[in-house]
Structure formats: C-alpha cells, structure tokens
Amino acid sequence: MSDNSLLEKLETFYIRFREIGQLITDPEVIQDMNRFVKLNKEYRDLEQIVEAGDELKRAVSSYDEAREILNTETDKELKEMAEMEIEELDAKIPELESKVKMLLVPADPEDSKNVILEIRAGTGGDEASLFAGDLFRMYTKFCESKRWKIEITNYSEGTSGGYKEIVANITGDGVYGIMKYESGVHRVQRVPATETQGRVHTSAATVAVLPEAEEVDVVLNPADIRKDTYCSSGPGGQSVNTTYSAIRLTHIPTGIVVTCQDEKSQLKNLAKAMTELRSRIYAIEHQKYLDEIATKRKTMVSTGDRSAKIRTYNYPQGRVTDHRINLTLYNLAAVMDGELGEIIEKLQIEENTEKLKESGF
Incomplete structure (x- = not known):
C-alpha cells in the first residue's frame, strides 16, 4: 500500500505551488522580469509534481474505497469488482509512487538549458x-x-x-x-x-x-x-x-x-x-x-x-x-x-x- 510519509512530503510542494500561483499574478513581481521568469519555471516544475501527486492521491482513495467495499458489502458482484480494482491498484500505486519520488528529487537547475x-x-x-x-x-x-x-x-x-x-x-x-x-x-x-x-x-x-x-x-x-x-x-x-x-x-x-x-x-x-x-x-x-x-x-x-x-x-x-x-x-x-x-x-x-x-x- 501507499507510503503515507510520501503523501505528507507532497503537502509542502502543494503549499509552495499555491503560493507561487498567487505570486506570479502580483503586479510587483511581474515588473521584476528576472524574478518572474524564475518563479514561472518553478511553477511549471511544481505543476508536474502536483499533477503526479493528484494521480497518486486518487489511486490511494480508490484503493481505500475498494477495501471498504470488500470489508462491508455482502453483494457478491460488488465484492468481485472491488477485488479486481485492488489487484489493479496494487500494481499501479508503486509505479505512481516511483514517479512522484523521481519528481521530488531536486533537478539540476541547468537541465533545461541549451x-x-x-x-x-x-x-x-x-x-x-x-x-x-x-x-x-x-x-x-x-x-x-x-x-x-x-x-x-x-x-x-x-x-x-x-x-x-x-x-x-x-x-x-x-x-x-x-x-x-x-x-x-x-x-x-x-x-x-x-x-x-x-x-x-x-x-x-x-x-x-x-x-x-x-x-x-x-x-x-x-x-x-x-x-x-x-x-x-x-x-x-x-x-x-x-x-x-x-x-x-x-x-x-x-x-x-x-x-x-x-x-x-x-x-x-x-x-x-x-x-x-x-x-x-x-x-x-x-x-x-x-x-x-x-x-x-x-x-x-x-x-x-x-x-x-x-x-x-x-x-x-x-x-x-x-x-x-x-x-x-x-x-x-x-x-x-x-x-x-x-x-x-x-x-x-x-x-x-x-x-x-x-x-x-
């Protein structure tokens, strides 16, 4: 199952993403071209993390719901569907976690350069x-x-x-x-x-x-x-x-x-x-x-x-x-x-x- 500490770590990046989202609309920041360019780049990098994080969160939430159905439902067909979803997510969640971890690794700031x-x-x-x-x-x-x-x-x-x-x-x-x-x-x-x-x-x-x-x-x-x-x-x-x-x-x-x-x-x-x-x-x-x-x-x-x-x-x-x-x-x-x-x-x-x-x- 998913690593909770990873989801906790993600929260810091979500906060920073929202903060930069507000900053890049600030007229004072827009006038400072150097700062604006750097913040825009950081925003685009964080956007990738947030999108991957959202995908992981949705998968974890679906997994928890499927477990809940499996534990509480009596309908055979529903339980079978829940089992299939759990099996699918058992394979998918580690892949999504790896993707998020790689995105959380600090990139070389020069990587995008010519x-x-x-x-x-x-x-x-x-x-x-x-x-x-x-x-x-x-x-x-x-x-x-x-x-x-x-x-x-x-x-x-x-x-x-x-x-x-x-x-x-x-x-x-x-x-x-x-x-x-x-x-x-x-x-x-x-x-x-x-x-x-x-x-x-x-x-x-x-x-x-x-x-x-x-x-x-x-x-x-x-x-x-x-x-x-x-x-x-x-x-x-x-x-x-x-x-x-x-x-x-x-x-x-x-x-x-x-x-x-x-x-x-x-x-x-x-x-x-x-x-x-x-x-x-x-x-x-x-x-x-x-x-x-x-x-x-x-x-x-x-x-x-x-x-x-x-x-x-x-x-x-x-x-x-x-x-x-x-x-x-x-x-x-x-x-x-x-x-x-x-x-x-x-x-x-x-x-x-x-x-x-x-x-x-």
Whole structure:
C-alpha cells in the first residue's frame, strides 16, 4: 500500500505551488522580469509534481474505497469488482509512487538549458583529430534524432582530417539534462589508416558540455571585454570570407578567450561569442556545484570533470565501454552513428538512483 510519509512530503510542494500561483499574478513581481521568469519555471516544475501527486492521491482513495467495499458489502458482484480494482491498484500505486519520488528529487537547475559543446583532440596526433571528428559526427546524428539544432561556432581542422578543436551550440528541449553525461575523456582503440603493421593505437579526445548561460545568469561589464575582429578562414578550396566578420573576445578578469567565425555578419558572430563567453564564465561557478556533487556520489556520472576517462570505443572488438557504470555494449557502429540513447538512459537511471538515496527515499 501507499507510503503515507510520501503523501505528507507532497503537502509542502502543494503549499509552495499555491503560493507561487498567487505570486506570479502580483503586479510587483511581474515588473521584476528576472524574478518572474524564475518563479514561472518553478511553477511549471511544481505543476508536474502536483499533477503526479493528484494521480497518486486518487489511486490511494480508490484503493481505500475498494477495501471498504470488500470489508462491508455482502453483494457478491460488488465484492468481485472491488477485488479486481485492488489487484489493479496494487500494481499501479508503486509505479505512481516511483514517479512522484523521481519528481521530488531536486533537478539540476541547468537541465533545461541549451549547451555549448567543445571537442578537443587529445593524445594521439592525427588519429586523435580524426577521432574528434568522429565524435562530432556522432553528436550531430544524435542531435538530429532529437530534433535539436547544432551550429558550429569555431573549429580548427586536423592536418589529416577531423578537428584539433571544434565548438558548437546545441539548442532544443532539455539539452543539458541529456548531454551533460558526455563531459570527460573519450578514448578510442583502433588501427589507424596510416598504420602499416596493423597495430591497434589508443588515442583520446576531450569533450566539454557547458550549460548555455542566459543574460540573467551572468551580467558582463563591457569594460572587462576586449574585442578583436579578423577575417574568418573557410575550409580549403572554398570561398574565404574576406570581410572582418570573425570575432575574438577576451574577458580580461578571467583570461577567457572565445572566437566565433561561423556567420558572415559580424553582429551575429558577436552575439554568439557573447553567449559563449557568458557560458564559460558561468561554467566556472557551475563546476564548483558539480565538484560538490562528486564528493557525495561514487559514479560521478554528471560531474563535468574533463580529466575523467569516461568511455572507451574499441573498434577491433566493436565494443563501447562506459567506465562510470561498468556498462559494455557490442554495438559500436550504431553508437558512432548517433545511437546514444541506451547509454545515456542507463547513466540517468544510475544518477537518479543516487539522488533518491540522498533524498532519503
């Protein structure tokens, strides 16, 4: 039967939901855009909890009524109907409780944000650059399957193909909540095209997934930013943009440098560069929050630690291993073709299980 302590816990969320419902109609709050946006988001999150809670309450109430009928009624048909309902609700109530518990687990406030994806070739020379290119293709395919938009903002090509570094914006629904699991060192084991002896080489690339900061998250002082313009370099053989549309921004207090050469318009490049700069500054603070989580959780599935080796792609064996949860799959070709759903789902389950333990469920 239902856990009464869970229903009691829900009451706090109902009170807060009603409180915010009144606040967001207050003219004073409406005028404070920053506060209004935050309260609206909290209201939408709480609305999910309230709806799931209402469903659980209705199921518990139906269960109690069916028990009452079973204990007091003499009509055989009514008793049979009550027994059937109890059987049905015995299976349904634990599912509803699990749903409510998951909603009560504090969500990462960044989960709904868009992201800035950065892939850098690590150890392994040309092979690492080729692998960085393979990873970018994998994420592009994954984004397409999610109907997310991926836009390259800056890149540096490898001498034999692929990328020494590539930076892209990913926009869509709940991008960070899914992509955050990709931060870290990705390792590849395969025979490079240049290898004549057929030996397997190990190379690596580093992936960073940063939540995109909005203007309300980071307020930048224009005096702290140095802006340089230059001609953007197009891929070899194609027309190169000869106007000074590429932008380089340097944030003097932190030393963070961002460049954007994607658009032909200097204004559009500046807007994208400012978004990335805000996100990189915001990421410094966000990392402190992630490090705090890392001290509590053994799997460290979404701590954003760029130095942690998270996954190995073994081509000779067609194997992908995620080291955080000891998951091994023999579907490398599908994964490299953007089918990341199974891996990410298992990482989410692992993280949510740990969150539930932390919350005392």
